[in-house]
Amino acid sequence: xxxxxxxxxxxxxxxxxxxxxxxxxxxxxxxxxxxxxxxxxxxxxxxxxxxxxxxxxxxxxxxxxxxxxxxxxxxxxxxxxxxxxxxxxxxxxxxxxxxxxxxxxxxxxxxxxxxxxxxxxxxxxxxxxxxxxxxxxxxxxxxxxxxxxxxxxxxxxxxxxxxxxxxxxxxxxxxxxxxxxxxxxxxxxxxxxxxxxxxxxxxxxxxxxxxxxxxxxxxxxxxxxxxxxxxxxxxxxxxxxxxxxxxxxxxxxxxxxxxxxxxxxxxxxxxxxxxxxxxxxxxxxxxxxxxxxxxxxxxxxxxxxxxxxxxxxxxxxxxxxxxxxxxxxxxxxxxxxxxxxxxxxxxxxxxxxxxxxxxxxxxxxxxxxxxxxxxxxxxxxxxxxxxxxxxxxxxxxxxxxxxxxxxxxxxxxxxxxxxxxxxxxxxxxxxxxxxxxxxxxxxxxxxxxxxxxxxxxxxxxxxxxxxxxxxxxxxxxxxxxxxxxxxxxx
Numbered sequence: 001x002x003x004x005x006x007x008x009x010x011x012x013x014x015x016x017x018x019x020x021x022x023x024x025x026x027x028x029x030x031x032x033x034x035x036x037x038x039x040x041x042x043x044x045x046x047x048x049x050x051x052x053x054x055x056x057x058x059x060x061x062x063x064x065x066x067x068x069x070x071x072x073x074x075x076x077x078x079x080x081x082x083x084x085x086x087x088x089x090x091x092x093x094x095x096x097x098x099x100x101x102x103x104x105x106x107x108x109x110x111x112x113x114x115x116x117x118x119x120x121x122x123x124x125x126x127x128x129x130x131x132x133x134x135x136x137x138x139x140x141x142x143x144x145x146x147x148x149x150x151x152x153x154x155x156x157x158x159x160x161x162x163x164x165x166x167x168x169x170x171x172x173x174x175x176x177x178x179x180x181x182x183x184x185x186x187x188x189x190x191x192x193x194x195x196x197x198x199x200x201x202x203x204x205x206x207x208x209x210x211x212x213x214x215x216x217x218x219x220x221x222x223x224x225x226x227x228x229x230x231x232x233x234x235x236x237x238x239x240x241x242x243x244x245x246x247x248x249x250x251x252x253x254x255x256x257x258x259x260x261x262x263x264x265x266x267x268x269x270x271x272x273x274x275x276x277x278x279x280x281x282x283x284x285x286x287x288x289x290x291x292x293x294x295x296x297x298x299x300x301x302x303x304x305x306x307x308x309x310x311x312x313x314x315x316x317x318x319x320x321x322x323x324x325x326x327x328x329x330x331x332x333x334x335x336x337x338x339x340x341x342x343x344x345x346x347x348x349x350x351x352x353x354x355x356x357x358x359x360x361x362x363x364x365x366x367x368x369x370x371x372x373x374x375x376x377x378x379x380x381x382x383x384x385x386x387x388x389x390x391x392x393x394x395x396x397x398x399x400x401x402x403x404x405x406x407x408x409x410x411x412x413x414x415x416x417x418x419x420x421x422x423x424x425x426x427x428x429x430x431x432x433x434x435x436x437x438x439x440x441x442x443x444x445x446x447x448x449x450x451x452x453x454x455x456x457x458x459x460x461x462x463x464x465x466x467x468x469x470x471x472x473x474x475x476x477x478x479x480x481x482x483x484x485x486x487x488x489x490x
Contacts, residue, residue: 002043002427003035014161015431016082016421027085027484030196035080040427047424049189050079059181060239075178076477077185078423082434082459086200089483092155092163092438093453095348098338100151100440100451103168103325105341107147110324111137121340122333126357129408130330131378132171132323134286136293140310142319143216144444149317150209151440152176155457156351157419164351164416166435167331171323172283176439177240179458180205180247182480198485200455205439206247208452209281212443213248216315217278224278226250227268229258231284231300241283250281260304264311279315280305286320328377328411329355352414356407365412366403369396372412374403387468389415418468421479423461433468434461436481456481 005022017028024032038046051074059075109116110133116122127133152173154166183202187194210226217224228250230241245252251268258277259267267274282289288298293306308314324330332353335346354361354372365372374386386399403410420431438457444450459479460470470476 002038002040003429005032005036008422008429008431010420010431012159013417013431014157014159014419016084016157016419016434017080018422025083027486028083031081031083031193034193034196035422035429043424043427046079046189050077050185053185053188054181057181057184058239059178059185061178061236075181076463077182078432078461078463078477078479079186079189080422080424080429081186081480081482082421082436083482083484084456086483086485089200089455092348095163095165095346096153096438096440096453097448097451098342098344098347099153099165099168099334100148100442101445102338102341103151103170103334104146104148104442104445106330106337107170107322107325108145109341111140111147111321116337116340119340121336122330126329126408127324130324130327132286132321132327134321134324136306137319137321140319140321143218143315144450146442146445147319147322148325149212149216149319149442151442152437152457153440155348155436155438156416159417159419161419163348165331165334165348166351167328168326168334169437170318170326171285172237172318173437173439174237174240174283175437175458175460176205176454177243178478179439179454179456179481181243182458182478186480197482200483200485202454202456205454206244208441209244210248210250212441212452213279213281213315213317215443216317218312218315219276219278221278225268225275226279226281227253227258227277229253229255229280229282229284229302231288235283237283244281255284255299255301258302258305260302260308264304264308264313266302266305266308266314277314279317281317286323289316289320323378326378328353328375329357329408332411351416354412356403356410356412361412362403362407365410366400369399369412371415373415374399374410374412377409377411387415421459421461423463423477423479425465430465432461432463432465433470434459434479435470436460455483 054074117124148170152169155163156166213226214224228241228245257269266277268277284300287294288300290301290305291298292303309316332355338346354365356362369388372388376384418433421434422429423432436457436459439454442451459481461477462470463477
């Protein structure tokens with residue numbers, strides 16, 4: 001009897017599986033009973049089976065700073081899943097759909113009338129200083145008014161058990177391939193548990209992604225040519241680019257594989273000649289997408305691609321310029337944005353956020369850096385942050401200078417007590433903090449049926465005791481996420 005829930009401590013914190021006094025939550029009881037019955041040898045065998053599956057399936061992630069040769073690492077995975085009841089997930093799903101609909105309307109407005117600015121809801125000076133606003137996109141009407149076709153919103157729970165949105169990723173969100181592979185690993189290692197629980201599937205994501213992309217095709221043909229545009233093998237998300245292309249039956253291409261013709265259409269070079277491309281799922285940032293329109297030194301993009309897009313001869317997902325809403329200062333305005341465009345109260349709350357561009361907020365942040373998490377407006381992957389309570393005095397002084405030099409670039413949030421989930425450490429379980437990234441696909445904005453949310457998402461877990469940094473490049477791992485009906489039968 002290796003796992004004893006009575007000794008698993010969860011006081012003052014929300015744990016995803018276990019309540020106080022070692023009692024599992026109703027939806028987790030069957031899993032907790034099952035894990036309690038495993039011997040040390042059983043656990044070792046299951047862990048080894050999961051590691052072998054990850055190796056055989058070739059699931060890797062890339063660490064840019066690796067100094068020992070290869071930059072690829074086996075995907076870090078914990079075999080104890082996270083469980084969320086379907087009834088609770090339904091509320092989260094509704095909140096995410098509401099949020100993404102409002103954000104797409106906001107982006108479309110910024111590239112047309114900018115009424116949200118004229119009405120004083122979003123400050124003009126914030127738009128003027130936006131790093132991801134693209135004047136080249138003014139007046140463009142992407143299909144169905146959608147700019148962010150794929151969004152990954154990060155969710156966390158505080159100690160009260162409430163889900164909060166931590167940030168929205170609307171440029172080139174990654175991680176969905178790991179959500180899919182996590183499920184495949186769990187099915188290989190614990191097939192018996194899938195017979196005991198009614199677990200909502202995630203396997204249909206590639207087909208949903210394909211259908212959404214196909215709906216953007218400018219030509220009315222049965223099988224539009226869809227390609228995944230990658231920066232190449234050295235990109236940290238290359239595994240995902242290749243995986244999604246393979247799952248969709250689409251071509252994986254680099255910029256040199258594509259050419260824009262004199263007719264402003266995009267063509268793919270093949271051994272049989274040029275083949276017209278209808279939809280590009282681009283995994284390259286805006287500034288590298290087209291050297292004619294953006295960075296002239298870019299070797300990753302396709303010259304003339306923006307011309308083809310503006311002419312309506314090719315669809316791009318996500319649309320260039322969508323990143324204007326992938327800004328942590330914009331994030332702070334999302335509750336007002338939802339009310340402005342939809343006339344509704346937000347269903348999912350933001351984490352309370354201080355905008356350093358506002359003097360009162362900035363003064364509070366500078367006086368309380370030891371209590372706050374400070375984030376730059378446009379970084380990702382956990383880079384450029386200050387975790388105040390864990391920082392040194394020298395690090396806090398550095399951020400005082402950074403904030404005073406460029407207050408527009410920083411927000412600050414209170415240090416939440418992130419929820420935990422039981423995670424295997426050797427042959428025992430210990431609580432580890434985690435977050436959740438669901439993925440939202442949008443093909444239109446008129447009804448809920450135009451928007452779909454993955455049932456669950458990618459759960460990232462901080463494998464180091466006490467750490468709240470969940471990024472795999474900084475020591476984090478992941479878990480399979482189960483959205484379940486009922487309580488299981490084990």
